[in-house]
Amino acid sequence: MTSSTPRSHSEDLWSETLKPGEHWSGILRRGTSLRITALEPRANVAALMYNYESLPERYNLADTLKAQHTAFLTVGCACYSDMGRILCSITADSCGWHDTICGLSDAAMVAAKFGASRFQEQRNDYFKNGRDSMLNELGKYGLGKRDLIANINFFSRVTADDAGALHFDEQHCHAGHYVELRFEMHTLLVLSTCPHPLDPDTQYHPRPVALRAWFSGPAPREDPCRQRCEENARGFRNTEMMFLA
Amino acid sequence: MTKSSSNAERKAARGEPAAIIRDETVAAGEPWMATVATGQMLRIVDLEGNQAVDTLFYNANDTEERYSAVDTIRGQRGIYLTTGSALRSNLGATMLTIVEDTCGRHDTLGGACSAESNTVRYALDKRYMHSCRDNFLLALGHHDFGLGKRDLPSNINFFMNVPVTPKGGLEFADGISAPGRYVQLRAQMDVLVLISNCPQLNNPCNAYNPTPIQILIWAAG
Numbered sequence: 001m002t003s004s005t006p007r008s009h010s011e012d013l014w015s016e017t018l019k020p021g022e023h024w025s026g027i028l029r030r031g032t033s034l035r036i037t038a039l040e041p042r043a044n045v046a047a048l049m050y051n052y053e054s055l056p057e058r059y060n061l062a063d064t065l066k067a068q069h070t071a072f073l074t075v076g077c078a079c080y081s082d083m084g085r086i087l088c089s090i091t092a093d094s095c096g097w098h099d100t101i102c103g104l105s106d107a108a109m110v111a112a113k114f115g116a117s118r119f120q121e122q123r124n125d126y127f128k129n130g131r132d133s134m135l136n137e138l139g140k141y142g143l144g145k146r147d148l149i150a151n152i153n154f155f156s157r158v159t160a161d162d163a164g165a166l167h168f169d170e171q172h173c174h175a176g177h178y179v180e181l182r183f184e185m186h187t188l189l190v191l192s193t194c195p196h197p198l199d200p201d202t203q204y205h206p207r208p209v210a211l212r213a214w215f216s217g218p219a220p221r222e223d224p225c226r227q228r229c230e231e232n233a234r235g236f237r238n239t240e241m242m243f244l245a
Numbered sequence: 246m247t248k249s250s251s252n253a254e255r256k257a258a259r260g261e262p263a264a265i266i267r268d269e270t271v272a273a274g275e276p277w278m279a280t281v282a283t284g285q286m287l288r289i290v291d292l293e294g295n296q297a298v299d300t301l302f303y304n305a306n307d308t309e310e311r312y313s314a315v316d317t318i319r320g321q322r323g324i325y326l327t328t329g330s331a332l333r334s335n336l337g338a339t340m341l342t343i344v345e346d347t348c349g350r351h352d353t354l355g356g357a358c359s360a361e362s363n364t365v366r367y368a369l370d371k372r373y374m375h376s377c378r379d380n381f382l383l384a385l386g387h388h389d390f391g392l393g394k395r396d397l398p399s400n401i402n403f404f405m406n407v408p409v410t411p412k413g414g415l416e417f418a419d420g421i422s423a424p425g426r427y428v429q430l431r432a433q434m435d436v437l438v439l440i441s442n443c444p445q446l447n448n449p450c451n452a453y454n455p456t457p458i459q460i461l462i463w464a465a466g
Contacts, residue, residue: 056394061314062356067365071354071415082378082394084361097413101324101354103315106337131337145309146395148335160409164325164350166318197319235365 020206023133033216061150089225092180104130133192273455274444276384293456295420314399380441
Protein backbone atom coordinates (compact mmCIF):
# COMPACT_ATOMS: atom_id res chain seq x y z
CA MET A 1 0.00 0.00 0.00
CA THR A 2 2.96 2.30 0.56
CA SER A 3 6.54 2.18 -0.52
CA SER A 4 7.64 1.86 3.10
CA THR A 5 6.18 -1.63 3.39
CA PRO A 6 8.93 -4.25 3.05
CA ARG A 7 8.64 -6.58 0.10
CA SER A 8 9.64 -9.68 2.00
CA HIS A 9 9.71 -10.94 5.55
CA SER A 10 13.50 -11.16 5.29
CA GLU A 11 13.54 -7.43 6.03
CA ASP A 12 11.56 -7.86 9.25
CA LEU A 13 13.16 -6.84 12.52
CA TRP A 14 10.78 -9.15 14.35
CA SER A 15 7.29 -10.56 14.22
CA GLU A 16 4.93 -11.97 16.83
CA THR A 17 1.37 -13.20 17.14
CA LEU A 18 -0.81 -11.98 19.99
CA LYS A 19 -3.28 -14.56 21.23
CA PRO A 20 -6.94 -13.61 21.78
CA GLY A 21 -7.11 -11.44 24.90
CA GLU A 22 -3.33 -11.12 25.22
CA HIS A 23 -1.70 -7.91 26.42
CA TRP A 24 1.70 -6.78 25.21
CA SER A 25 4.18 -3.93 25.49
CA GLY A 26 7.36 -3.00 23.70
CA ILE A 27 9.65 -0.22 22.57
CA LEU A 28 9.41 0.97 18.97
CA ARG A 29 12.36 3.15 18.03
CA ARG A 30 12.12 6.19 15.75
CA GLY A 31 12.18 4.93 12.18
CA THR A 32 10.60 1.57 12.98
CA SER A 33 7.33 0.64 11.31
CA LEU A 34 4.84 -1.82 12.77
CA ARG A 35 2.10 -3.61 10.88
CA ILE A 36 -0.79 -4.91 12.99
CA THR A 37 -2.92 -7.47 11.14
CA ALA A 38 -6.32 -8.77 12.22
CA LEU A 39 -6.15 -12.55 11.88
CA GLU A 40 -9.92 -12.94 12.30
CA PRO A 41 -12.91 -10.68 11.70
CA ARG A 42 -14.00 -8.22 14.40
CA ALA A 43 -10.60 -7.84 16.03
CA ASN A 44 -9.88 -4.95 18.39
CA VAL A 45 -6.44 -3.77 19.51
CA ALA A 46 -6.45 -1.19 22.29
CA ALA A 47 -3.25 0.87 22.28
CA LEU A 48 -1.53 3.33 24.60
CA MET A 49 1.63 5.23 23.65
CA TYR A 50 4.27 7.09 25.66
CA ASN A 51 7.53 8.82 24.77
CA TYR A 52 10.00 6.18 25.97
CA GLU A 53 12.60 8.86 26.76
CA SER A 54 10.17 10.92 28.86
CA LEU A 55 7.16 8.91 29.97
CA PRO A 56 5.08 11.92 31.10
CA GLU A 57 4.77 12.72 27.38
CA ARG A 58 1.99 10.50 26.04
CA TYR A 59 -0.69 10.03 23.41
CA ASN A 60 -3.21 12.84 23.54
CA LEU A 61 -6.62 12.07 22.15
CA ALA A 62 -7.78 15.67 22.01
CA ASP A 63 -4.67 17.12 20.39
CA THR A 64 -4.71 14.31 17.81
CA LEU A 65 -8.32 14.96 16.83
CA LYS A 66 -8.14 18.76 16.98
CA ALA A 67 -5.01 19.09 14.86
CA GLN A 68 -6.48 16.98 12.08
CA HIS A 69 -10.17 17.92 12.36
CA THR A 70 -11.22 14.32 12.66
CA ALA A 71 -13.03 12.12 15.17
CA PHE A 72 -11.29 8.90 14.04
CA LEU A 73 -7.92 7.70 12.78
CA THR A 74 -6.92 6.34 9.37
CA VAL A 75 -4.08 6.48 6.86
CA GLY A 76 -2.40 9.89 6.76
CA CYS A 77 -3.16 10.64 10.40
CA ALA A 78 -0.52 11.40 13.00
CA CYS A 79 -0.90 10.28 16.62
CA TYR A 80 0.06 13.31 18.70
CA SER A 81 1.53 13.51 22.16
CA ASP A 82 0.53 16.23 24.62
CA MET A 83 3.71 18.14 23.68
CA GLY A 84 2.81 19.09 20.12
CA ARG A 85 4.87 16.18 18.78
CA ILE A 86 4.07 13.01 16.89
CA LEU A 87 4.52 9.57 18.43
CA CYS A 88 3.67 7.70 15.25
CA SER A 89 1.94 8.23 11.95
CA ILE A 90 -0.41 5.89 10.10
CA THR A 91 1.24 5.04 6.79
CA ALA A 92 -1.13 2.32 5.59
CA ASP A 93 -4.61 1.17 6.56
CA SER A 94 -6.77 -1.37 4.77
CA CYS A 95 -9.54 -0.96 7.36
CA GLY A 96 -10.38 2.73 7.06
CA TRP A 97 -11.42 3.72 10.58
CA HIS A 98 -9.92 3.27 14.03
CA ASP A 99 -11.77 4.41 17.14
CA THR A 100 -10.11 6.59 19.76
CA ILE A 101 -13.01 7.92 21.84
CA CYS A 102 -14.57 4.86 23.51
CA GLY A 103 -11.93 3.70 25.97
CA LEU A 104 -11.44 0.22 27.40
CA SER A 105 -13.53 -2.57 28.83
CA ASP A 106 -13.21 -3.16 32.57
CA ALA A 107 -13.71 -6.05 34.98
CA ALA A 108 -17.23 -5.09 36.01
CA MET A 109 -18.36 -4.74 32.40
CA VAL A 110 -16.84 -8.05 31.35
CA ALA A 111 -18.41 -9.86 34.32
CA ALA A 112 -21.82 -8.31 33.62
CA LYS A 113 -21.70 -9.14 29.91
CA PHE A 114 -20.07 -12.54 29.90
CA GLY A 115 -20.36 -13.91 33.42
CA ALA A 116 -17.83 -14.79 36.06
CA SER A 117 -14.49 -16.13 34.90
CA ARG A 118 -11.25 -16.80 36.66
CA PHE A 119 -7.97 -18.57 36.17
CA GLN A 120 -8.74 -21.40 38.61
CA GLU A 121 -11.41 -22.91 36.33
CA GLN A 122 -10.46 -21.60 32.92
CA ARG A 123 -6.69 -21.37 33.14
CA ASN A 124 -5.36 -18.95 30.54
CA ASP A 125 -8.70 -18.66 28.76
CA TYR A 126 -10.15 -16.61 31.63
CA PHE A 127 -11.88 -13.41 30.51
CA LYS A 128 -9.47 -10.48 30.34
CA ASN A 129 -10.56 -6.85 30.34
CA GLY A 130 -8.93 -3.83 28.77
CA ARG A 131 -8.25 -1.74 31.86
CA ASP A 132 -6.62 -4.52 33.88
CA SER A 133 -4.62 -5.59 30.83
CA MET A 134 -3.24 -2.07 30.48
CA LEU A 135 -2.49 -1.80 34.21
CA ASN A 136 -0.60 -5.10 33.95
CA GLU A 137 1.68 -3.76 31.23
CA LEU A 138 1.99 -0.20 32.60
CA GLY A 139 3.22 -1.58 35.91
CA LYS A 140 6.27 -2.98 34.16
CA TYR A 141 7.46 0.58 33.47
CA GLY A 142 6.60 2.16 36.81
CA LEU A 143 3.32 3.46 35.42
CA GLY A 144 -0.17 2.90 36.79
CA LYS A 145 -3.65 4.33 37.19
CA ARG A 146 -2.42 7.89 36.66
CA ASP A 147 -1.28 6.82 33.22
CA LEU A 148 -4.57 5.25 32.06
CA ILE A 149 -5.14 7.81 29.35
CA ALA A 150 -7.56 7.77 26.44
CA ASN A 151 -6.51 4.94 24.13
CA ILE A 152 -6.82 3.99 20.48
CA ASN A 153 -8.97 0.99 19.49
CA PHE A 154 -7.47 -0.22 16.21
CA PHE A 155 -9.88 -2.01 13.83
CA SER A 156 -13.03 -0.75 15.59
CA ARG A 157 -15.46 1.73 14.06
CA VAL A 158 -17.89 3.64 16.23
CA THR A 159 -19.84 6.51 14.72
CA ALA A 160 -21.73 9.31 16.44
CA ASP A 161 -25.11 10.36 15.06
CA ASP A 162 -26.34 13.95 15.01
CA ALA A 163 -27.43 13.67 18.64
CA GLY A 164 -24.01 12.31 19.61
CA ALA A 165 -25.25 8.75 20.27
CA LEU A 166 -22.67 6.07 19.45
CA HIS A 167 -23.13 3.15 17.08
CA PHE A 168 -20.71 0.21 16.91
CA ASP A 169 -20.14 -1.20 13.40
CA GLU A 170 -20.14 -5.00 13.73
CA GLN A 171 -19.19 -5.52 10.08
CA HIS A 172 -16.19 -3.21 10.03
CA CYS A 173 -13.13 -5.39 10.60
CA HIS A 174 -12.36 -8.32 8.28
CA ALA A 175 -9.71 -11.00 8.57
CA GLY A 176 -6.53 -9.69 6.97
CA HIS A 177 -7.22 -6.02 7.62
CA TYR A 178 -4.04 -4.24 8.69
CA VAL A 179 -2.78 -0.89 9.86
CA GLU A 180 0.82 0.32 9.68
CA LEU A 181 2.34 2.68 12.23
CA ARG A 182 5.62 4.47 11.56
CA PHE A 183 7.20 5.60 14.80
CA GLU A 184 8.50 9.17 14.75
CA MET A 185 9.95 9.03 18.28
CA HIS A 186 11.12 6.25 20.61
CA THR A 187 7.78 4.99 21.84
CA LEU A 188 6.54 2.70 24.58
CA LEU A 189 3.60 0.92 22.96
CA VAL A 190 1.10 -0.99 25.12
CA LEU A 191 -1.49 -3.24 23.48
CA SER A 192 -4.49 -5.30 24.53
CA THR A 193 -6.51 -7.54 22.23
CA CYS A 194 -9.60 -7.51 24.45
CA PRO A 195 -12.90 -6.86 22.65
CA HIS A 196 -14.03 -3.28 22.13
CA PRO A 197 -16.10 -2.06 25.11
CA LEU A 198 -19.12 -1.32 22.90
CA ASP A 199 -18.97 -4.55 20.88
CA PRO A 200 -22.46 -6.04 21.48
CA ASP A 201 -21.29 -9.64 21.03
CA THR A 202 -22.86 -11.66 23.85
CA GLN A 203 -19.95 -14.12 23.86
CA TYR A 204 -16.48 -13.23 25.13
CA HIS A 205 -14.61 -13.56 21.88
CA PRO A 206 -11.29 -11.73 21.59
CA ARG A 207 -9.34 -12.22 18.35
CA PRO A 208 -5.67 -12.85 17.57
CA VAL A 209 -3.55 -10.32 15.70
CA ALA A 210 -0.12 -10.43 14.09
CA LEU A 211 2.65 -7.90 14.68
CA ARG A 212 5.47 -7.33 12.24
CA ALA A 213 8.16 -4.67 12.61
CA TRP A 214 10.77 -3.43 10.17
CA PHE A 215 13.08 -0.46 9.76
CA SER A 216 11.41 2.01 7.42
CA GLY A 217 13.22 5.17 8.49
CA PRO A 218 11.29 8.18 9.84
CA ALA A 219 9.00 10.30 7.68
CA PRO A 220 10.72 11.53 4.51
CA ARG A 221 10.41 15.14 3.37
CA GLU A 222 7.69 14.20 0.89
CA ASP A 223 5.27 12.22 3.00
CA PRO A 224 1.45 11.95 2.95
CA CYS A 225 1.21 12.18 6.75
CA ARG A 226 3.47 15.25 6.89
CA GLN A 227 1.59 16.83 3.99
CA ARG A 228 -1.93 15.96 5.17
CA CYS A 229 -2.37 19.42 6.66
CA GLU A 230 -0.30 22.40 7.80
CA GLU A 231 -0.80 21.25 11.39
CA ASN A 232 1.01 17.99 10.70
CA ALA A 233 3.91 19.82 9.02
CA ARG A 234 4.38 21.72 12.27
CA GLY A 235 3.92 18.56 14.36
CA PHE A 236 6.70 16.80 12.42
CA ARG A 237 8.90 19.87 12.76
CA ASN A 238 8.39 19.88 16.54
CA THR A 239 9.19 16.16 16.68
CA GLU A 240 12.32 16.37 14.56
CA MET A 241 13.72 19.10 16.82
CA MET A 242 14.26 16.35 19.43
CA PHE A 243 16.45 14.29 17.12
CA LEU A 244 18.74 16.92 15.55
CA ALA A 245 22.29 16.10 16.49
CA MET B 246 -11.56 36.40 43.79
CA THR B 247 -14.21 38.69 45.18
CA LYS B 248 -17.90 38.39 45.68
CA SER B 249 -19.80 40.99 43.75
CA SER B 250 -23.20 42.41 44.51
CA SER B 251 -24.38 41.25 41.11
CA ASN B 252 -23.62 37.66 42.14
CA ALA B 253 -25.81 38.08 45.20
CA GLU B 254 -28.60 39.57 43.12
CA ARG B 255 -28.44 36.75 40.61
CA LYS B 256 -28.45 34.25 43.44
CA ALA B 257 -31.52 35.79 45.04
CA ALA B 258 -33.30 35.90 41.69
CA ARG B 259 -32.75 32.16 41.27
CA GLY B 260 -33.92 31.27 44.75
CA GLU B 261 -30.73 29.39 45.56
CA PRO B 262 -30.29 27.99 49.05
CA ALA B 263 -28.89 30.30 51.68
CA ALA B 264 -26.14 27.91 52.70
CA ILE B 265 -23.77 28.81 49.91
CA ILE B 266 -20.33 27.48 50.73
CA ARG B 267 -18.52 29.29 47.95
CA ASP B 268 -19.64 31.97 45.51
CA GLU B 269 -16.73 33.21 43.46
CA THR B 270 -16.07 34.91 40.19
CA VAL B 271 -13.16 33.57 38.17
CA ALA B 272 -11.64 36.09 35.81
CA ALA B 273 -10.97 35.20 32.18
CA GLY B 274 -7.82 33.15 31.79
CA GLU B 275 -7.47 32.20 35.48
CA PRO B 276 -7.13 28.78 37.16
CA TRP B 277 -9.33 27.76 40.09
CA MET B 278 -9.37 24.80 42.48
CA ALA B 279 -11.70 23.67 45.25
CA THR B 280 -13.02 20.57 46.97
CA VAL B 281 -16.66 19.59 46.69
CA ALA B 282 -17.93 17.05 49.22
CA THR B 283 -20.22 14.14 48.45
CA GLY B 284 -23.77 15.37 47.94
CA GLN B 285 -22.83 19.02 47.48
CA MET B 286 -23.85 20.98 44.41
CA LEU B 287 -21.44 22.72 42.06
CA ARG B 288 -22.80 25.29 39.63
CA ILE B 289 -20.75 26.96 36.91
CA VAL B 290 -22.31 30.04 35.34
CA ASP B 291 -21.27 31.36 31.93
CA LEU B 292 -21.73 35.00 32.95
CA GLU B 293 -21.25 36.65 29.57
CA GLY B 294 -21.80 33.72 27.20
CA ASN B 295 -19.68 31.39 25.04
CA GLN B 296 -16.90 30.93 27.58
CA ALA B 297 -15.17 27.53 27.57
CA VAL B 298 -14.51 26.24 31.10
CA ASP B 299 -11.86 23.50 31.01
CA THR B 300 -12.50 21.22 33.97
CA LEU B 301 -10.99 18.12 35.59
CA PHE B 302 -12.08 16.21 38.67
CA TYR B 303 -10.05 14.03 41.05
CA ASN B 304 -11.23 11.77 43.85
CA ALA B 305 -10.22 13.97 46.80
CA ASN B 306 -9.38 10.87 48.87
CA ASP B 307 -7.37 9.07 46.17
CA THR B 308 -6.26 11.38 43.40
CA GLU B 309 -5.09 8.50 41.21
CA GLU B 310 -8.78 8.18 40.46
CA ARG B 311 -9.77 11.05 38.18
CA TYR B 312 -12.18 12.10 35.46
CA SER B 313 -11.96 10.04 32.28
CA ALA B 314 -13.50 11.35 29.07
CA VAL B 315 -13.51 7.96 27.37
CA ASP B 316 -15.07 6.16 30.35
CA THR B 317 -17.76 8.85 30.45
CA ILE B 318 -18.42 8.58 26.70
CA ARG B 319 -18.46 4.80 26.83
CA GLY B 320 -20.70 4.76 29.92
CA GLN B 321 -23.41 6.88 28.35
CA ARG B 322 -22.78 5.71 24.77
CA GLY B 323 -22.76 9.31 23.66
CA ILE B 324 -20.22 12.05 23.14
CA TYR B 325 -22.01 15.14 24.48
CA LEU B 326 -22.57 15.99 28.13
CA THR B 327 -25.84 17.38 29.46
CA THR B 328 -28.45 16.80 32.19
CA GLY B 329 -28.30 13.15 33.26
CA SER B 330 -24.70 12.60 32.19
CA ALA B 331 -22.68 10.61 34.72
CA LEU B 332 -19.09 11.89 34.81
CA ARG B 333 -17.01 8.76 35.25
CA SER B 334 -13.51 8.15 36.53
CA ASN B 335 -10.62 6.16 35.09
CA LEU B 336 -11.84 3.39 37.43
CA GLY B 337 -15.38 3.52 36.05
CA ALA B 338 -17.05 5.12 39.09
CA THR B 339 -19.50 8.00 38.81
CA MET B 340 -17.78 11.06 40.26
CA LEU B 341 -20.51 13.64 39.63
CA THR B 342 -23.78 13.82 37.74
CA ILE B 343 -25.09 16.76 35.77
CA VAL B 344 -28.44 17.62 37.35
CA GLU B 345 -29.26 20.88 35.54
CA ASP B 346 -28.06 22.36 32.29
CA THR B 347 -29.47 25.48 30.70
CA CYS B 348 -26.86 25.38 27.90
CA GLY B 349 -27.76 21.97 26.49
CA ARG B 350 -24.48 20.51 25.36
CA HIS B 351 -20.92 20.36 26.65
CA ASP B 352 -17.77 18.94 25.09
CA THR B 353 -15.35 16.32 26.38
CA LEU B 354 -13.38 15.53 23.21
CA GLY B 355 -11.69 18.89 22.60
CA GLY B 356 -9.24 18.72 25.51
CA ALA B 357 -7.29 21.68 26.82
CA CYS B 358 -5.22 24.14 24.85
CA SER B 359 -1.49 24.18 25.54
CA ALA B 360 1.47 26.20 24.33
CA GLU B 361 2.69 23.14 22.41
CA SER B 362 -0.62 22.27 20.76
CA ASN B 363 -1.05 25.94 19.85
CA THR B 364 2.17 25.69 17.80
CA VAL B 365 0.66 22.76 15.89
CA ARG B 366 -2.85 24.08 15.46
CA TYR B 367 -2.21 27.74 14.66
CA ALA B 368 1.42 28.75 14.14
CA LEU B 369 4.83 28.28 15.75
CA ASP B 370 4.76 31.87 17.01
CA LYS B 371 1.60 31.23 19.09
CA ARG B 372 3.62 29.34 21.71
CA TYR B 373 3.85 32.42 23.97
CA MET B 374 0.09 32.68 24.41
CA HIS B 375 -1.53 31.77 27.72
CA SER B 376 -3.18 28.35 27.74
CA CYS B 377 -5.36 26.07 29.82
CA ARG B 378 -2.59 23.58 30.42
CA ASP B 379 -0.40 26.32 31.86
CA ASN B 380 -3.29 27.16 34.17
CA PHE B 381 -3.66 23.52 35.18
CA LEU B 382 0.07 23.09 35.78
CA LEU B 383 0.33 26.32 37.75
CA ALA B 384 -2.66 25.48 39.94
CA LEU B 385 -1.31 21.98 40.63
CA GLY B 386 2.17 23.39 41.18
CA HIS B 387 0.92 25.75 43.86
CA HIS B 388 -0.93 23.05 45.78
CA ASP B 389 0.45 20.11 47.67
CA PHE B 390 -1.50 17.29 46.10
CA GLY B 391 1.50 15.71 44.39
CA LEU B 392 -0.16 16.17 41.02
CA GLY B 393 1.49 17.27 37.77
CA LYS B 394 1.41 16.79 34.01
CA ARG B 395 0.84 13.02 34.29
CA ASP B 396 -2.40 13.94 36.01
CA LEU B 397 -3.88 15.94 33.15
CA PRO B 398 -6.02 13.55 31.11
CA SER B 399 -8.65 14.68 28.61
CA ASN B 400 -10.93 17.16 30.36
CA ILE B 401 -14.44 18.54 30.07
CA ASN B 402 -15.06 21.83 28.29
CA PHE B 403 -18.24 23.22 29.74
CA PHE B 404 -20.14 25.54 27.37
CA MET B 405 -17.93 24.54 24.43
CA ASN B 406 -19.39 23.21 21.18
CA VAL B 407 -17.37 20.59 19.29
CA PRO B 408 -19.76 18.86 16.89
CA VAL B 409 -18.81 15.46 15.45
CA THR B 410 -20.47 14.44 12.19
CA PRO B 411 -21.66 10.89 11.37
CA LYS B 412 -18.79 10.73 8.86
CA GLY B 413 -16.29 11.46 11.62
CA GLY B 414 -15.58 15.14 11.04
CA LEU B 415 -14.77 17.25 14.09
CA GLU B 416 -14.55 21.01 14.44
CA PHE B 417 -14.65 23.77 17.01
CA ALA B 418 -17.88 25.60 16.25
CA ASP B 419 -19.44 28.78 17.51
CA GLY B 420 -20.75 28.36 21.01
CA ILE B 421 -24.37 27.57 21.81
CA SER B 422 -24.16 29.11 25.26
CA ALA B 423 -25.40 32.57 26.22
CA PRO B 424 -25.08 35.00 29.13
CA GLY B 425 -26.26 33.48 32.41
CA ARG B 426 -26.49 29.89 31.22
CA TYR B 427 -25.24 27.39 33.74
CA VAL B 428 -24.48 23.76 34.39
CA GLN B 429 -25.06 22.21 37.81
CA LEU B 430 -23.48 19.03 39.13
CA ARG B 431 -24.00 16.89 42.20
CA ALA B 432 -20.86 15.31 43.64
CA GLN B 433 -21.17 11.53 44.08
CA MET B 434 -17.84 11.39 45.89
CA ASP B 435 -15.55 13.98 47.49
CA VAL B 436 -13.96 15.62 44.47
CA LEU B 437 -11.14 18.01 43.86
CA VAL B 438 -12.17 20.40 41.07
CA LEU B 439 -9.54 21.89 38.78
CA ILE B 440 -10.69 24.60 36.38
CA SER B 441 -9.05 26.75 33.76
CA ASN B 442 -11.25 29.59 32.59
CA CYS B 443 -9.97 29.25 29.04
CA PRO B 444 -7.73 32.02 27.62
CA GLN B 445 -7.76 30.72 24.02
CA LEU B 446 -7.91 33.55 21.46
CA ASN B 447 -7.31 31.56 18.27
CA ASN B 448 -10.62 29.77 17.81
CA PRO B 449 -14.31 30.47 18.45
CA CYS B 450 -14.51 28.46 21.70
CA ASN B 451 -14.61 31.73 23.66
CA ALA B 452 -16.08 33.83 20.84
CA TYR B 453 -12.53 35.30 20.60
CA ASN B 454 -13.22 37.16 23.83
CA PRO B 455 -12.60 35.24 27.08
CA THR B 456 -14.88 36.40 29.90
CA PRO B 457 -15.41 35.67 33.62
CA ILE B 458 -17.43 32.83 35.09
CA GLN B 459 -19.17 32.39 38.42
CA ILE B 460 -18.81 29.27 40.55
CA LEU B 461 -21.19 28.30 43.33
CA ILE B 462 -20.95 25.42 45.77
CA TRP B 463 -23.66 24.60 48.27
CA ALA B 464 -24.91 21.76 50.44
CA ALA B 465 -27.91 20.18 48.78
CA GLY B 466 -31.04 20.13 50.94
